[in-house]
Amino acid sequence: MLKMLFQPLSLKPLYALAALAVLTVLSISYGAGSPNIADSLKLLWHSLSGLSLAPLQPLLELRIPRTFAALLVGAALAISGVILQNLLKNPLADSGLIGINSGASLAVVIAIILQLHGLSLFFWAIFGAFISAVLVFALTPRNQTDYSSLTRLVLAGLAIASTFQGLMAALLLKFQNGLDEYRFWVLGSLNRVEPQFLLTAGVLIALGVIITFSVIRPLTLSLVGDQLAQSLGLNLKLLELACIAAVVLMTGSAVALTGPIAFLGLIAPYFSRAMGAVSIPQQLLCSGYFGMLLLLAADILARTLVQPFEAPVSILLTLLGAPILIWMVRQNNLQNIVQMEK
Structure with a gap:
């Protein structure tokens, strides 16, 4: 199945998996502090030899969670971008552009001001993302014969x-207790990811991915x-509702876990189309x-x-x-963008 999806693309499955594996190992074994690469390999060897995980605590508590968080959040934001771009038939659509990230961020700010922490942040972020998505789609009802409604939705x-950004600024000025944490x-960072939060985010993102794959056929038909x-x-x-649910689950979980990560949901689908991904399953996999x-x-x-x-x-x-996006627009991917806008 994987080979069949990759076959039309100018991307070799073996090379792609090897590149991802190398970066994963590098992320686990290398960082600003200790242990470095050599120390990490020694720790791994001694742990395997002595059948003890104690020497691996720095890796298990810090680098492995943030590495898996990068994998989860990267995939979630990229897949969300693919869903929105195909649903709205707009190659510039992503969760940040239509306000979903801002809704999740505002909800997290409110939770921080209320001094709520831990897993409650996930549910606040998802609730905020859902409210913003509902507002956007409710304020711009789709006219099935008027494609300018898509532009109005983005606006x-x-x-x-x-x-929402203005409300966040006003709240933080009034309630200084949450300013430092916010x-x-x-800024968006992966260095405070905790294992229990990672598990919750993984479950919610997996649910969003399941919904995504359940709407591939109707989403393809809508094109x-x-x-x-x-x-x-x-x-x-019903298709819009399912797509919104998938995007809200993935985006809200990603924002709660790492903070708002800009640009990823926009540029990853560009890469996938530049590599030859045409069908929605190929775009989802490649993105x-x-x-x-x-x-x-x-x-x-x-x-x-x-x-x-x-x-x-x-x-x-x-x-x-x-700069990568500017370069891709000026190169061969321009034709794909124009075709999608039509």
């Missing part, structure tokens, strides 16, 4: 995102046009792969550029992603 998302969280798809028996309202790869690489760079401190991973992704 409504931008307006709601700006409103300042660290909003022929809303009016024709409805005449063929597609329930567009999820690139999402994991990009976030792992950015996290490794974040740990090494300003040692012994860490650079915000979200800023690194923006700095790396913007």
Whole structure:
């Protein structure tokens, strides 16, 4: 199945998996502090020889959770981008653009001000993401014969995102007790991931992925046009609801786990289309792969550029992603973008 999906792409499955495995091992074994690569290998060898996990505590408590968080969040944001871009037929759509990230962020800020911590942040983030998504789609009802409604939906998302950001600023100015924690969280980082939070995020993201794969066929059918798809028996309202549920679960969990990570849901689908991914299953697989790869690489760079401190991973992704996106628009991927907009 994997080989069949990768076959039309200019991406070799073996090389792709090898690159991801190398970055995963590098993420676990290398960082700003101790242990370094050599120490990590020694710890692993002594632990396996003595059948004891005690020497591996620095890796088990810090680097392994953040590595798996990078894999989960990278795949979740990239897959969310694919869903929204195909649902809205807009190659620039992602969870940040239509305000879902801002809704989750506002809910987390409220939870921080109320001094709520732990697993409750996940449910606040998902609730905020859901409210923002419902607001955007409710304010811009779809006209099945008017494709300008898609543009209005994106504009409504931008307006709601700006409103939520203003509310966040007002709340933080009034309630200073949450300012320090929010300042660290909003930059987007993986260095405070805890195993119990990772498990909760993994379950919620897995549920979002299951919903995603259950709507592949109706989502593919919707690409022929809303009016024709409805005449063929597609329930567009139900499709939108399922897609929103999947995006909210994945985006809300990612935001609660690591903070808002910008740009990933936008650029990973571009990479997948540039590699030849045409069908939605190919886009999901290829985008999820690139999402994991990009976030792992950015996290490794974040740990090494300003040692012994860490650079915000979200800023690194923006700095790396913007020129790549400009280059891809100017190159061969431009034709794919134009076709999708039509």
